[in-house]
Structure formats: structure tokens, C-alpha cells
Amino acid sequence: MPACPEDVIAMAKQVNRKGYHYAMPTNDMCTGCTNCAVVCPDGAITVYRKKFIDQA
Amino acid sequence: MAEFKTNPEILQPENLVYKRTELLTEKALSYCPGCGHGTAHRIIMEVIEEMDIQSETIGVAPVGCSVLAYEFMDIDIQQAAHGRAPAVATAIKRLFPEKFVFTYQGDGDLAAIGTAETIHACNRGENMTIFFINNGIYGMTGGQMAPTTLPGMKSSTSPYGRDVATMGNPLKITELVAQLPGTIYVTRQAVHTPSAVRKAKKAVRKAFENQKLNKGLSFVEIVSNCNSGWKMTPLQSNEWMVDNMFPFYPMGDIKVNDDK
């Protein structure tokens, strides 16, 4: 999946109801950059990003 | 590969940074996987949501792959005869000048059968927006040649490649309408990478904001892939598009005239 800078998303081996191999996350390296969601033609991706407050 | 499970702690509403817009209906898109239409629909509806103008917007859908756009866009919308969307939208805008009116058209709709309607709506300077999805082919009807098909490009009605001598050159309708004083904003965008999508969305936003200026028509072309029509995989089609469509249809603003 070229849009993801961390190589998180890949195409599943299974197919969904429409008969397509769908995109799915494969590891927990996601940074919440939303690149995948922004480029997805089906708007299928929802992104949550936990904020880390800088203590310094 | 291993099935990855999302950490449920992160799934809190305050952590939400991106969600599919509410203004796309629940229906699953009927476009081919990998098609730029989905992304184009999405950014337009996101802009309408962000500007909070759902109740002030009326859209006009074309004939072509996006004939069913009205199923996916949660706004009041009319489906127009092939090529006639700019005429339909002209009447709506003239009768409701305070509403935001846009057409959403493909290359056959806008630059073949609808050429007169496109040029005259632009020439009259209707205060509306035309979205032009250019994928250089007729997708819905099975991959025939379009006015914007590239020289040498194969299609079902140009099986040996577009022969410029008998079929003419591709029609650069966007550059044509940019020459008319009635257009105030003419731009060409794409939606194949996240940065392209972000730029395209800015263009969509500008096109809608322009309607408040009452100074003329905004024309946003979005060059898209058509993996079905071009007989490639979605990834291949995006690469092919960058290598072949972009040199012919360069990205960027062709006309920005908001100081008129």
C-alpha cells in the first residue's frame, strides 16, 4: 500500500462480501498520519490517534 | 499474515482524527475498486460538511460511471441527461442564486456531448462550480474512446490506439474554458496520493468559496485513473496515469482570478 509511510496496511488474503481483497492493518506501527484514510476511495478507514502530552 | 487487532484503549472519541464524512450515505460505492471517483466524491462531501452548507447545496449528477452519484451524496441532487448538467445547474443557480450549485461530470459528458453546455455555462460566467473527472475513457459503457483519450491510447473503439489523423487530438477542454472571461478559477488536480488528495481538497474548497464572490464559474478538473477501462490493476493504473496522463494534462492552477 504505497500511501502508508510505515508499511502498516496490506491487502488481506481473504475476500469480503463483494469478492474483493480488502485493505487491513498488519502491525501496530501506525502513527495516525491519516494518509491511508485520505486517499481511500471508499472512505472505509477511520483513524484514531492517541495524543501524548509532552512533559518537558 | 497475522490478524492484527486494534488496541481498544485508543478507540476513544477524543482520539478521533479521521472519519468518513457523514455526508456520504451509508450505501457502498458502486465504483470499481481503485477508482478515483470515490475519493473525488469524498473530498467534495467533506468540504460541504466543513463549510456546513449541506442544506444550501444542490448537486447535478451526470450520465456515466457517476450517474449514481446521487445515491452516495447526502444532499439534494438532480440527475441530468448526458452532457446537459451545466444547463440544468444554470437554471438552478439562476433561480436560487444564494445556494451552492455544482455539477459533477466525466470526460464524455463534459467534453463530447456536453461541449456546448460546458462552454456556454462557462462563457455566461454562471456563479457555480463544475467538477470534471477526466480519466481519458468511457468507463460506464465499457471502455470506449473519449475526447480526452491520449494519442496512441487503446480503447474498445480505438483498438489499435487513438489515431490522431482520423480521430483528432485529445481535447484540452480545461485550457479552452480558462480562456473565457466567465471562468474565475480553473485548476487541474489528482487524487492518487495523499498529498494530491489534500491539494485537490483545497481546490474544491476554493471552488465552493468562490460562489460567494458572484464573480464567475470555478472549474476543477480531477485527472483520475480508470483501472477497468485501461485494463490494469489499480496500482498499475496510477503509475500509468503519472507517466502518461500527467505530462499531457499537467497538474496545477491554470487560472486564479479572485482579485477581479
Place this chain on the structure above:
Amino acid sequence: MKELRLMKGNEAFAEAAIRAGADGYFGYPITPQSEVMEYLMAQKTHERTGMITLQAESEIAAINMVYGGAGCGKRVLTSSSSPGISLKQEGISYIAGSELPCLILNVVRGGPGLGTIQPSQSDYFQSTKGGGHGDYKLIVLAPASVQEMADFAGLGFELAFKYRTPVLVLSDGAIGQMMEKVELDVQKPRFTMEDIKKNTPWATIGKTPDRDHNIITSLDLDSLKMEQHNHVLQEKYKKIEENEVRYEKIACEDAEYAFVAYGTSARICQKAIELARAEGIKVGLMRPITLFPFPKKVIKEMTKKVKGILCVEMSAGQMIEDVQLAVEGRVKVEHFGRYGGIVHSPSEIVDALKKQIIGG
């Protein structure tokens, strides 16, 4: 207070449309009806009532502008003449299929093809049997005077909104161009947003949170749904046939023969009646005012008394088929008419009556 004026048919129609509360006119010049748009432009309709008058780039663009305005619940109209009406057929089919109200004026000229600019009645089939593709009908009103040209603008909008269907006013070059006295109605107010929300809740005026989004379309890829939709349309046309037939009968009480004619032909038949009766021939005129719905029952009723019907129309014979269907073979039905732009004279009609109906 109604107003009395001496006006040209086309202009009377235009003035009456303004007074009927029209919101938008979209047209393209073509002889013999360009006066409609010229008049509206000269009236500065936008200053008078806020009505939009826009010259489109073609008849095709004009009918699609009408579609857009109609989809928003507005009173919109267009006008043209035969070749231009041919161009509009796709748009008219879309408007009928999407169940939208609108008004279309056809000032018929001789055809086929580019034809001539002289009057004719050769668009009857196009108006009542189809014109565009698909199973649909238009309500067709046939004026025979400048007064009716004016009256049918208001009546047309009324019927269009009552049934959510396009209404065609089928005039001809003679009535469009002739000048007669006409009584004009008072100005009706144009629809407000509240009116639109109440009268036409399906209109696309901007989705508010209290309802689903409105879609105007004539497409349904699910054929079962499409058949259902066609049923709805057919039921509508049945209702129109039951309730909206309009006609006029002249000198029919003692008539042994009858003319069936509309528009200009009907006017000429009135003189033909005078001439024929002077010779002792008892003939009357049955003038359909609505060509759809066609006054079939009235004509069928007439066959109890008359011995023959001469269908007079400036064409090669189009309405005669509907007359024959209504008559069901009970009496002789013949056609007489000059065409290609020629207007028949009263004496020609009397001669035809004698030769084809009484003699033959």
C-alpha cells in the same frame, strides 16, 4: 382587475406566463415563435416579478434548464417550433419520467426537416403519441385563438403542478402571429420557499435535517422498480383522461355531418359551417381543446347522430387516427387538409365535405 389588450398570439402567451407567476423562461430563437422570448426580454421580467428570462445556447440546453428549474419546484417554461421541439424530446422524456411540472409551447411550422416557417399541424403524433422515448404522455392543450394562447399559460401551469407532468401547448404559426383582443388575468404571485416546501416537498432546494435528501432522477437499474414506476405513470395518465378532457361543440345539435378540427383548422371550419349551411348541409364542428386526453367519448357519442365525419387538419392525417379509434368504425371518417405550410380555405373544406363524406 383583468386587462383588455390587442396582442399577437406569441406575445399574449408570454405576458400571460408572467402573470401566471412564472419563475423562469429558457428558450432559443426560431421562427415563428421568437417573439415569445423577445417580448419577455423587453419586459425586463426580472424587474417586474423576479422572473428569469435566459436565452440558452440551444433548444436542448433550454429544455434541460427547464428540467433543472422544474426539479426545484419552480414554474418554468420554454417555447420553440417543430424542429426545435424535436431537439427537446430527450429532455421532455426525462421531465415526464422524473414526474416534473413544466410548460412547453410548440408553435408548429411546416415540416419535416427544416420545412417552412408557415403554419402547419403536422406535430400531432409527436405531441400526443410520443415524441420522446418511453411510455409517457404529455397533457396537450390546443389553442384556437389569442385568448386561448393566454389562458393556456395559466391553465398549463395549474395542470402541470396538479399532475406533476409536462404540459404542451400545441399552437401553430398562424395563431402565434395573429393579433386579436385578449383579456389578461391579474398578476399571480410567484412561489415562495414556503410554497415550494409545501406544494412540492420532493423539490431539490437544499436538504434540511428534517428530511432525507431529495433526488430527481428517471433512472432505476432495478427493472422491477422501473415497472412499478411505469405503473404509477400510467395510473396518472388514466386519471388525466378521466378528469381533464376539454372540447367545444359548435352547431352540433342538429348536425348530420361533423368536422373534427383543432387550432387554426377549427377556426376555418367555423366559416366552412356557414358556407355549408347556406347550401343546406347540416354540419357542425367538434373542436378538441385537449389533444391528450383526447375527447374519445364525446366523438363516440356523436356517431349516434352524424352520418360522417371530416377530420380537417393541416397535415397528411394524424389526428384522424384518434378519431377513427373513437368512432370504432360506426360512421365514415375521412381526412382533408393542406400541408407543408399551406392553410386550407373554407370553400376547400366544404368541397371536401361534399366529395369525401356526403358524395362518396
